[in-house]
Amino acid sequence: MNSEIDEHEPLHDCGTLMMWVDCYNCEEGYSYHDCGEDTCCCLDPENNVRCDICRGATGWWGCPKVSSR
Numbered sequence: 001m002n003s004e005i006d007e008h009e010p011l012h013d014c015g016t017l018m019m020w021v022d023c024y025n026c027e028e029g030y031s032y033h034d035c036g037e038d039t040c041c042c043l044d045p046e047n048n049v050r051c052d053i054c055r056g057a058t059g060w061w062g063c064p065k066v067s068s069r
C-alpha cells in the first residue's frame with residue numbers, strides 16, 4: 001500500500017467543503033512562454049514557465065464562504 005492520498009474536497013476549518021479554484025494566472029500550471037530569447041520566434045509558443053501564483057498546481061482549494069467574489 002503506497003500513499004495514494006487523493007486530495008479531493010477537503011474540509012475547511014469552518015466545516016465547509018472546500019471548492020477547487022482554478023488559477024486565474026495560468027493554464028495547466030504554466031503562466032506564459034519563455035524560451036530565453038528576447039524576441040521569441042517560436043512558431044507555436046507553448047507556455048513553459050511555471051506559474052508563480054499557484055506554483056504549477058493549476059489552482060488551489062478555497063473555502064466558498066471566504067472567497068465570495
Ligand SMILES: [Zn+2]
Pocket residue numbers: 012013014015016063064065066
Ligand atoms: Zn471556511
Ligand SMILES: [Zn+2]
Pocket residue numbers: 033034035037040041042045
Ligand atoms: Zn519562444
Ligand SMILES: [Zn+2]
Pocket residue numbers: 023024025026027029030031051052053054055056057058059
Ligand atoms: Zn497558476
